[in-house]
Amino acid sequence: MALVFYILRFVPEGNISGDGPFLPDRSDLLDALWPRTWQVLLVLAVIGFGGGWVLAGRMLRPLRKINGVARRVAAGSLDERVRLAGPHDEFRELADTFDTMLDRLQGSFDEQRRFAANAAHELRTPYAIERSMLDVALADPAAQDIDRLLRRLDETNRRGIEVVEALLALATIDAGHVIERTPLDVAETVAEVLRDLRPLADEAGVAISSVLGEGDIDASGTLVRQMVANLLLNGIRHNTVPAGWVTVHTETVAHGAVQLTVANSGPVVSAELLARLTEPFVRGVGRVGTRSGGPGGAPVGSGLGLALVARVADVHGAALSIAARPSGGLIVTVRFPAPGTVAPAAGR
Known part of the structure; x- marks a missing residue:
């Protein structure tokens, strides 16, 4: 309409003289234009x-599908x-992100269920043995x-205490608390843990050697000390070979x-088990028993160490x-970032 009226500005007003019986002026053209315009x-x-309506329905169909999936998930x-097909537009990206979130949520819930079931089993076992x-x-x-x-009751009771303490430690890390970091000398921390655990290694017949080079990090001293202790205990407890050893x-x-x-000696660990060692309650020597098969019979752990x-x-x-x-045992390496390169983190 704007274009038509713009063109009509150039049509002169009044009768236009020229050859022919009738030449319309602007008013005649407007009279003819208005009805057809409407x-x-x-x-x-x-x-x-x-x-x-049709286009909006087609465009909103992915949103209706995503909403339907969200309702069923909420139930x-x-x-x-969603598994939305079609071009990689904004709706497809939204659906893929939603599916990824659901994958992570389902994995987290499945892990929590397995953890609860394993925890119940681990806590029930020592008390069933005592009974x-x-x-x-x-x-x-x-x-x-x-x-x-009394010795057997003491061993079984210690196992129950270890499981409870490990569960509490893991729950504390996962509770979302901010980790307080301070300057920490890793070599000094490892040396302290070695002094505490050497009697247990001697009792189990496992030789411990260490080469401690200096290295400072920003970390929680309590958590790092617990990490080192778990790694050493893992090496001691699972040394089921004669003349077992652990190196730090x-x-x-x-x-x-x-x-x-x-690094530690021990039984050969399969690739399948290796991939699951950091899952809760996974052990290379199984779940049953209170002492390992090593020379000194070191107590079996809770399966929460790694x-x-x-x-x-x-x-x-x-x-x-x-x-x-290849000859048996594990090599565990932890590389801490340099001081000042990592912002304070919180547990999940």
């Missing part, structure tokens, strides 16, 4: 509303996914070796990073690497 506008309005069906030993002792007190019974090495590497390496190591490394921004030795 007719065209009416047709365009119908086409516009109808076409817009408890975590295996639902069984006490029932036998009460049934025939005269035939019992009291010293042996700390050094400052490229770009000021500090690397901690703990899981705690992985979480402590995660909250400190450290890189964790676990490799199996």
